[in-house]
Amino acid sequence: xxxxxxxxxxxxxxxxxxxxxxxxxxxxxxxxxxxxxxxxxxxxxxxxxxxxxxxxxxxxxxxxxxxxxxxxxxxxxxxxxxxxxxxxxxxxxxxxxxxxxxxxxxxxxxxxxxxxxxxxxxxxxxxxxxxxxxxxxxxxxxxxxxxxxxxxxxxxxxxxxxxxxxxxxxxxxxxxxxxxxxxxxxxxxxxxxxxxxxxxxxxxxxxxxxxxxxxxxxxxxxxxxxxxxxxxxxxxxxxxxxxxxxxxxxxxxxxxxxxxxxxxxxxxxxxxxxxxxxxxxxxxxxxxxxxxxxxxxxxxxxxxxxxxxxxxxxxxxxxxxxxxxxxxxxxxxxxxxxxxxxxxxxxxxxxxxxxxxxxxxxxxxxxxxxxxxxxxxxxxxxxxxxxxxxxxxxxxxxxxxxxxxxxxxxxxxxxxxxxxxxxxxxxxxxxxxxxxxxxxxxxxxxxxxxxxxxxxxxxxxxxxxxxxxxxxxxxxxxxxxxxxxxxxxxxxxxxxxxxxxxxxxxxxxxxxxxxxxxxxxxxxxx
Numbered sequence: 001x002x003x004x005x006x007x008x009x010x011x012x013x014x015x016x017x018x019x020x021x022x023x024x025x026x027x028x029x030x031x032x033x034x035x036x037x038x039x040x041x042x043x044x045x046x047x048x049x050x051x052x053x054x055x056x057x058x059x060x061x062x063x064x065x066x067x068x069x070x071x072x073x074x075x076x077x078x079x080x081x082x083x084x085x086x087x088x089x090x091x092x093x094x095x096x097x098x099x100x101x102x103x104x105x106x107x108x109x110x111x112x113x114x115x116x117x118x119x120x121x122x123x124x125x126x127x128x129x130x131x132x133x134x135x136x137x138x139x140x141x142x143x144x145x146x147x148x149x150x151x152x153x154x155x156x157x158x159x160x161x162x163x164x165x166x167x168x169x170x171x172x173x174x175x176x177x178x179x180x181x182x183x184x185x186x187x188x189x190x191x192x193x194x195x196x197x198x199x200x201x202x203x204x205x206x207x208x209x210x211x212x213x214x215x216x217x218x219x220x221x222x223x224x225x226x227x228x229x230x231x232x233x234x235x236x237x238x239x240x241x242x243x244x245x246x247x248x249x250x251x252x253x254x255x256x257x258x259x260x261x262x263x264x265x266x267x268x269x270x271x272x273x274x275x276x277x278x279x280x281x282x283x284x285x286x287x288x289x290x291x292x293x294x295x296x297x298x299x300x301x302x303x304x305x306x307x308x309x310x311x312x313x314x315x316x317x318x319x320x321x322x323x324x325x326x327x328x329x330x331x332x333x334x335x336x337x338x339x340x341x342x343x344x345x346x347x348x349x350x351x352x353x354x355x356x357x358x359x360x361x362x363x364x365x366x367x368x369x370x371x372x373x374x375x376x377x378x379x380x381x382x383x384x385x386x387x388x389x390x391x392x393x394x395x396x397x398x399x400x401x402x403x404x405x406x407x408x409x410x411x412x413x414x415x416x417x418x419x420x421x422x423x424x425x426x427x428x429x430x431x432x433x434x435x436x437x438x439x440x441x442x443x444x445x446x447x448x449x450x451x452x453x454x455x456x457x458x459x460x461x462x463x464x465x466x467x468x469x470x471x472x473x474x475x476x477x478x479x480x481x482x483x484x485x486x487x488x489x490x491x492x493x494x495x496x497x498x499x500x501x502x503x504x505x506x507x508x509x510x511x512x513x514x515x516x517x518x519x520x521x522x523x524x525x526x
Contacts, residue, residue, distance in 0.1 A: 047164045049524055050312055052363075055319030056173040056249050056339065057242060057257075060371040060413060061139045064319060065170055066119040067413035068517070071507045072101035072147060072166075079500035086507055087514035092151050092525040099150040099161065107146045107167050111309075114145040114170055123414065124497040124505055131451075133494045140258050142171040142309060151525050164524050169309060173318070174254030177339060178302045179310070179346035181252060186291035187279065190272035197237065201331035202248070205240040209233035209271070218273045218287035226286060227293075230271035231256075247328035249339035255301055267297050310346075315520050317367045318343055322388055323375055323489045326461075330471045337391045340368070344395035347404075365405045367519050368392055373511045374412035375489045376458055377419055377431040381511070383461035384410040390465035407519050415509040416492040422455045430457040435492035443490060450493060459487030 055061050071086065075093050080086070087093045106113045119136035126132050147166040153159055181189060197206035212233050216226060235256045241248040242257065255262055262268050270293035273286070281287040320340070325332040347363050370388040373381050389396075389408045396406045417435035432455045439450025448454065462468065498506045 047162065047524060048167070049164065049521065050167045050169060050314045051520060052169050052171065052310070052313040052316040053319070054171050054173045054176055054316070055371070056321065058138060058324065059173065059319040059321040061170055061173075061319055062119055062136045063123075064317070064369075064371070064413040064513075065114060065145070065168055066116055066123065066136065067508055067510060067513060068168070069103070069116050069145065069147065070120060070505075071510075071513065071517075072149065073103065074101075074507050076100055077504075079502060079504050079506065083506075086510070087517065089512075089514040090517045091522055093514075097152040097154070097525075099152060101147055101149050104146040104148050104165070106144065108144055112141065112143045114143040114168065116145060120505070123494045123508065130496050133497070135494060139170055139172050142169065142175075142305075144169050149525065154526055164521070166521070169313065171305075171309065172254065172258055173343070174251065174257055175302075175305055176254075176310070176346055177250065177252045177342055178254045179306060180342055181298055181302055182306070185277065186294040187275050187277040189294065190275055191277075193272040194274060196250070199331075201246070201335075202237075202241060205246070206237045209237045213271070213274060216273070216286060218275050218279070218290075219281055219285050221284055222286050222289040224269075227269050227271075227289065230290075231269045234271040244324065245328060247324050247332040248335045249325070249332070250335050250342060253297060255297070262301065266293055267300055270294050270297070313363050315365045315367075316347065316363050317369055317516065317520060319369050319371050320388060320391075321372065322370045322384060322391070323372050326387075326468060326487065327489055330469050333391070333468050340392050341395040344392065344399050347399065363404065365520060366399065366407075367516060368406070368408045369516060370408075370410045372412060372489075372491075373410040374415040374417045374435075375433065375492065376461070377433060378511075379431055380458075380461045381410045383463065383465075387461065387465045387468055405519075409512055409516055409519075411510070411512040411516055413510055413513050414494060415511050416495050420455060422457065432457045435495070438491045438493055441490040443488060448490070456490060458489050461487060 053061050053065055074080065075087060075098055085094060092098045103116070122134050122136040124130070124133060145168045147168065149164045149166060151162060151164070153162050184192075194210070196202060197210060203210075209230070212230060216230070238251045238256055240246070241251055251257060253268075255268060259268055270290045273290055275281075275287055279287070318340075320336070322336070325336045344366070347366060368388055370384045373384060376384060385408055388410070392406075392408065396408075399406055417433040420432050420434050421429045422432045423429055434453060434455045436451065436453050437448035437456070439448065441448045443456070495509065497508070500506055
C-alpha cells in the first residue's frame with residue numbers, strides 16, 4: 001500500500017494528533033492500476049531493471065552514472081582490445097559474454113534525460129582542452145536514461161543471446177529524506193525540527209530562526225509576511241548546516257535546499273512552530289496555515305515523487321560522501337548516521353519476484369557506496385568501508401530481515417589520483433596519493449591553484465570505526481585519540497582523459513566500479 005498521508009479534518013477548529021491511516025483514496029487505487037499496467041509492459045519487453053541512483057549533495061551521483069554508462073557502452077569497443085580488462089569483477093564482461101551496450105530513447109517523456117554526453121565533455125574538457133576539464137554539475141532534479149545490454153547467457157534453461165533493459169533514475173538524496181514526512185503530522189515534524197536545531201552543534205546556526213519563531217504566537221491570525229520570513233530564516237539555517245565546515249546531512253524538507261520551479265511558491269512558504277500534538281488552533285491562525293502548507297508540500301511534492309518514480313525502483317545505490325563528514329568532525333558523522341537510517345526507512349525493500357514485480361515491485365538490492373576512495377591510499381579503503389558499514393549497521397539489519405540484500409562498498413567511479421610512496425620529513429616513507437587538487441583547496445598554510453600536481457598524504461583512517469564519532473576535545477583519551485583521527489582530505493580535479501589510437505575517449509579509471517555493477521546487475525546477466 002502506498003504510504004498514506006494525514007487527511008486534515010474540516011471544521012472551525014482542528015486538533016493535532018497522531019496521523020490517521022485512512023482507506024486508499026481513489027487516486028491511490030488508480031496509481032496502483034497504472035503501476036500494474038507499467039509492470040506488465042516492462043515484463044512483456046523482456047528483462048528490465050530500474051536502478052535508482054541517489055546520494056546527498058556532492059556525493060558524486062552524476063559522475064557515477066556518467067562513468068557507468070561510459071564503461072557499459074564501451075566495454076566491447078575495439079579500442080579496448082589488447083588492454084587490461086577495466087571491469088574484472090563484472091562477470092558477464094570478464095567471461096566474455098557481454099555482447100554490446102547501447103543507449104536507447106528516453107523511456108519517460110515527462111522526465112528530463114540524463115545529460116550523459118554533456119557530462120563526459122566536462123570530464124574530458126570541452127573541445128578536447130584538457131586544461132578546461134572539470135567535474136560535471138551536480139544533480140538538482142530527477143533525470144533518467146535507458147541502456148540496452150545484449151549478452152550471452154550461460155548454458156542452462158535458456159542458453160543463447162538475451163537482452164537486459166536498464167533504466168537509470170538519478171534523483172537528489174535530499175528528496176529521499178522527505179519520504180518519512182508522509183507519516184508525520186505538522187506538530188510532530190515541528191517538534192523534531194526544534195529538537196535537532198537546539199543541539200550543541202546546530203544551535204549557533206539556527207539561533208536567528210529560533211529567535212524569530214519564539215516571538216510569534218501560533219494562535220495569532222495568519223500573516224503572509226510572518227510566514228515568508230519564517231521560511232526564509234529556516235531555509236538559511238538549513239543551508240548553513242550544509243556548508244562544508246559543518247556538513248550536516250539530515251535536513252528535510254529537501255526542496256527547501258533544492259526548490260527548482262517551486263521557488264517562492266506557498267508550498268515552500270512554511271516553517272516549524274513550537275506547538276504540541278494536541279494543541280487546538282482556529283482555522284485562520286498562523287499554526288493552521290503553516291500546517292495547511294506543510295500538508296500541501298507532502299501532497300503535491302513528496303507524494304508524487306514517491307508514486308511516479310521512487311515506488312517503481314527495483315535496485316538502488318546510495319552514494320555517501322563520508323570523507324566530507326569525516327573532515328567536518330564527529331557531529332557531522334552522527335548526523336550522517338541519522339540521515340542514512342532515514343534513507344533505509346524510506347526504502348520499500350523486500351525480495352522481488354514475478355508477482356511482486358506485477359503487483360507491488362520492491363527494491364531487493366541496495367548498495368551503499370562511500371565515494372571518492374581515490375582520495376585515500378588503497379590501504380585505507382577497507383577502513384572506509386568499515387566506517388560506512390558502522391554508520392548503516394542498525395538500519396541494514398532491519399532491511400535484511402524482510403529479505404532485501406544490502407552491501408557496502410568504497411569506490412571511486414572516476415579515479416582522479418594515483419599512488420606513490422614519498423619520503424617523510426626525517427621519518428619513514430609515507431603512502432601518498434598524487435593528483436591535481438582543486439583551486440582553493442588548502443592543507444595547513446598551503447593553498448592549491450587547481451593547476452599544479454601534488455603528492456598528498458591524507459593520513460590513515462582509524463582501525464576502529466567508532467573512533468570517528470569521538471570528539472578529542474571531550475575524550476579522556478585525548479592524546480591517543482588525536483593520533484587516531486589524524487587525517488584531512490582534499491578534493492582533486494578530474495584525471496586527464498586517455499584516448500585510444502583512433503582518438504576516441506577510453507573509459508576513465510575507477511576503483512571498484514566493477515564490484516558495484518556485479519552486485520547491482522550481475523544476477524540479471526547470468
